[in-house]
Amino acid sequence: xxxxxxxxxxxxxxxxxxxxxxxxxxxxxxxxxxxxxxxxxxxxxxxxxxxxxxxxxxxxxxxxxxxxxxxxxxxxxxxxxxxxxxxxxxxxxxxxxxxxxxxxxxxxxxxxxxxxxxxxxxxxxxxxxxxxxxxxxxxxxxxxxxxxxxxxxxxxxxxxxxxxxxxxxxxxxxxxxxxxxxxxxxxxxxxxxxxxxxxxxxxxxxxxxxxxxxxxxxxxxxxxxxxxxxxxxxxxxxxxxxxxxxxxxxxxxxxxxxxxxxxxxxxxxxxxxxxxxxxxxxxxxxxxxxxxxxxxxxxxxxxxxxxxxxxxxxxxxxxxxxxxxxxxxxxxxxxxxxxxxxxxxxxxxxxxxxxxxxxxxxxxxxxxxxxxxxxxxxxxxxxxxxxxxxxxxxxxxxxxxxxxxxxxxxxxxxxxxxxxxxxxxxxxxxxxxxxxxxxxxxxxxxxxxxxxxxxxxxxxxxxxxxxxxxxxxxxxxxxxxxxxxxxxxxxxxxxxxxxxxxxxxxxxxxxxxxxxxxxxxxxxxx
Numbered sequence: 001x002x003x004x005x006x007x008x009x010x011x012x013x014x015x016x017x018x019x020x021x022x023x024x025x026x027x028x029x030x031x032x033x034x035x036x037x038x039x040x041x042x043x044x045x046x047x048x049x050x051x052x053x054x055x056x057x058x059x060x061x062x063x064x065x066x067x068x069x070x071x072x073x074x075x076x077x078x079x080x081x082x083x084x085x086x087x088x089x090x091x092x093x094x095x096x097x098x099x100x101x102x103x104x105x106x107x108x109x110x111x112x113x114x115x116x117x118x119x120x121x122x123x124x125x126x127x128x129x130x131x132x133x134x135x136x137x138x139x140x141x142x143x144x145x146x147x148x149x150x151x152x153x154x155x156x157x158x159x160x161x162x163x164x165x166x167x168x169x170x171x172x173x174x175x176x177x178x179x180x181x182x183x184x185x186x187x188x189x190x191x192x193x194x195x196x197x198x199x200x201x202x203x204x205x206x207x208x209x210x211x212x213x214x215x216x217x218x219x220x221x222x223x224x225x226x227x228x229x230x231x232x233x234x235x236x237x238x239x240x241x242x243x244x245x246x247x248x249x250x251x252x253x254x255x256x257x258x259x260x261x262x263x264x265x266x267x268x269x270x271x272x273x274x275x276x277x278x279x280x281x282x283x284x285x286x287x288x289x290x291x292x293x294x295x296x297x298x299x300x301x302x303x304x305x306x307x308x309x310x311x312x313x314x315x316x317x318x319x320x321x322x323x324x325x326x327x328x329x330x331x332x333x334x335x336x337x338x339x340x341x342x343x344x345x346x347x348x349x350x351x352x353x354x355x356x357x358x359x360x361x362x363x364x365x366x367x368x369x370x371x372x373x374x375x376x377x378x379x380x381x382x383x384x385x386x387x388x389x390x391x392x393x394x395x396x397x398x399x400x401x402x403x404x405x406x407x408x409x410x411x412x413x414x415x416x417x418x419x420x421x422x423x424x425x426x427x428x429x430x431x432x433x434x435x436x437x438x439x440x441x442x443x444x445x446x447x448x449x450x451x452x453x454x455x456x457x458x459x460x461x462x463x464x465x466x467x468x469x470x471x472x473x474x475x476x477x478x479x480x481x482x483x484x485x486x487x488x489x490x491x492x493x494x495x496x497x498x499x500x501x502x503x504x505x506x507x508x509x510x511x512x513x514x515x516x517x518x519x520x521x522x523x524x525x526x
Contacts, residue, residue, distance in 0.1 A: 002097040004078035009123060014054055016123040020157060021164075022060055023051060030156055030239045030259075031061040038130060038149050039063045041285065042113075042142065046131035049117070049153055050077045060126075074102055080114035081124040086143050086150075088113045091135035110135045113143075115150035120161045120183065128153055139364065145284040155185050155259060155274050159239060162187065162272050163263050190260075190271040194219040194228040203275060206256075209249040219273070222246050227258070231271055236262050243278050255279055312340040365409060365492050369402035369516035372433050372444060378411035379418060388422040397434040401515040403444050405493060410513065413489040416482035417448045417509045425452025425506065435515070443495075446511040455501040463499055486511075 007013055017023065031049055039047040046064035050057045057077050058069045072078050076098065080087035089112040092098040103109040111134065114127040128150040162183075186203030188196055196214050204211035207222060220228045223244045234240045239261045246256035255278035263270050316333045319325075325333065373396065380389055403410070421429040429450045436443040455463070464487040466480065486509075490497045494514055501507035 002079075003073055004075075005082065007082060007124065013123045013125060016119045016121060017051060017053065017125040020051075020119060020125065020160065022160075023053060023058055025060070027061060030241060031153065033241070034128070034149055034152050035061040035063050038128065038146070041145065041149075042130050044111075044130045044132045046129075048129050048131075049126065050075070050114075050129060051126040052078055052081055057126075064131075076101075076109070076112045077114050077127040077129060080127045080129075081116050083116065086113055086115040086146055087127075088138045088143065090137055093135075108133060111138075113138050113146060115146045117150055117157070118154050120158050125157075137364070141284060145281075148281045148284060151185075151276075152257075155276070156239070158183055158185060158187075159259055159261055159272065159274050162274075163261055186275040188214070188219065188271075188273040188275060190219055190231070190273060192269040194231050194271065197270070206275060206277060207246070207248050208252075213249075223256070231260055231262075231273075234260065234262050234271075236264070238262075246275075255282055257281070310340075313337050316340075365406040367404050367406055367493070370405040370407050370410070371402055372396065372400050372446070375403065375405060375407065375411050376414060376431065376433075378407070379414035382411065382415035383418050383422065386419065386422055391422065391428050392418065393428050393430045395430065395432045397432075400433060400435060400444060401442075404514045404516045406489075409489050410493065413486040413511065414446065414448075416486050417511070420482060421448050421450035421452070421507065421509075425450035427451035436512075442515045442517075444513050444515050446513065447508060448511075449506065449508040451506040454503045454505045454507055456503050460499060460501050464497070 035047050035049055039045070044064075046062075048062040048065050049060045051060055052072060052075075054072075056069045056072050057075045059065060059067070062068075076087065076089065079097070089095050089098060092101065092104040092110050092112060098104055098109075098112075101109070109131055111132040112129065114129040116124040117126045117128060119125050128146065130146065183200060184202060186206045187200045188203055189198045191197050196217050196219065199211040199214040201211055204214060207214065218228065219231065220226070223246050227242075227244055230240060230242070239259055241257075241259045244256050244258060245253050247253050257276045257278040258273055260271050260273035263272055316337050320330060320333055320337075376394065376396075380392065383389055383392075418429065418431070427450070429448065432445075432447040432449070434445055435441075436445055464483045466484040487497055490511060490513070496512045498510045498512070499507065500510075
């Protein structure tokens with residue numbers, strides 16, 4: 001087990017942690033709410049907010065963890081605070097740093113994701129963590145959502161720091177202004193009537209106005225929903241956390257997260273409010289839900305698609321068991337069983353491929369500079385069993401830049417497009433590749449064009465829909481997943497797919513793939 005090294009600012013970090021006044025304190029709903037949200041959003045049995053003390057990790061908030069602390073030397077979180085981005089261990093058994101960790105050996109931890117939590121001065125004092133006893137993939141969207149939730153925890157640290165600074169009056173007004181201006185979150189200081197006394201630059205940017213122009217305005221003037229009454233009714237020492245619809249200076253509206261607390265300053269009641277744009281958090285949560293719904297729909301369709309070939313396999317195999325057939329008939333029945341079994345295998349394989357690509361996104365791709373000719377050669381090898389490669393005509397612009405591509409996934413996309421073109425056309429299929437001439441485009445276009453039966457507008461609109469098969473060639477035996485996989489692979493490459501078609505006029509599929517960045521033009525393979 002690799003022991004975690006100490007951060008370079010360890011002594012300062014420990015002092016900042018002590019100054020937060022959170023160690024060995026009672027549970028607080030403001031933190032427990034975030035921990036419960038993390039466990040639900042990511043579907044993990046364990047989630048916690050851990051603070052890294054000198055010899056231990058103490059859990060300020062926890063779901064699924066019976067203990068209140070753990071030895072620092074065996075925690076994953078002591079490693080996570082050493083970096084800026086989240087530490088993600090998808091399978092600890094295959095990670096040399098943690099494979100012999102006692103939590104891993106006991107079967108409690110296989111998956112870990114921890115986002116570092118920063119105090120207002122930037123010191124990393126702990127982590128927001130997700131743990132599962134089974135390995136799992138953790139994509140870019142999930143990492144972004146975890147980072148956003150960690151920012152909410154750090155925002156609570158900032159609220160505490162601000163409240164202490166105002167309550168104790170231990171520093172000058174100049175120091176306070178400097179603290180406010182350094183905070184990345186918007187901060188509003190309100191009087192007892194909820195009018196703005198001051199606002200930092202981040203709050204001004206959020207509402208589209210100069211911070212000085214916000215002073216004197218009612219907090220209610222920024223919100224479509226009622227907020228002033230809620231602030232006035234808030235008990236001292238408690239944090240009001242809510243989402244409201246806010247209004248910018250230009251009249252546009254947006255979702256706003258508010259965390260506000262009442263404080264006594266100079267014997268008068270004041271309110272400190274942290275405000276942040278809720279749109280990114282809501283969008284990430286929506287994307288995760290939508291991806292889950294798409295995967296559920298895909299697997300439901302897959303189950304339906306498997307019923308027919310499964311019934312054929314079971315029916316014909318039962319006939320072969322119960323009856324004696326002459327050799328030609330028995331062989332014919334076996335060929336049917338074999339064909340249906342292959343179809344089932346293809347449906348299962350492509351369904352899981354689609355789910356994996358969609359879930360992993362760009363983070364699941366091994367992007368390296370790759371020559372188009374090498375990628376096309378792999379694609380042609382995949383279509384060779386169709387016996388139609390002689391009809392493929394390749395026209396490649398000389399001097400193409402390397403593509404920023406996954407050497408396994410992108411050929412799959414090209415092969416799927418070629419297979420469709422060969423299936424729905426008996427004439428030659430043309431493959432062209434050229435660099436986008438637009439200034440600064442840095443894109444390679446791959447165009448596959450057939451002279452087949454083409455598609456009507458309805459078929460064209462559904463071409464990337466999982467399990468959709470266009471009418472016109474039912475004997476093709478496809479699964480209806482090929483173009484859905486193509487679209488997901490292109491999205492994961494930060495590319496795109498355009499399809500132009502008309503009945504009787506053939507189909508042209510154009511894939512736009514980013515070229516490798518300047519300075520990485522050395523081709524890694526081939």
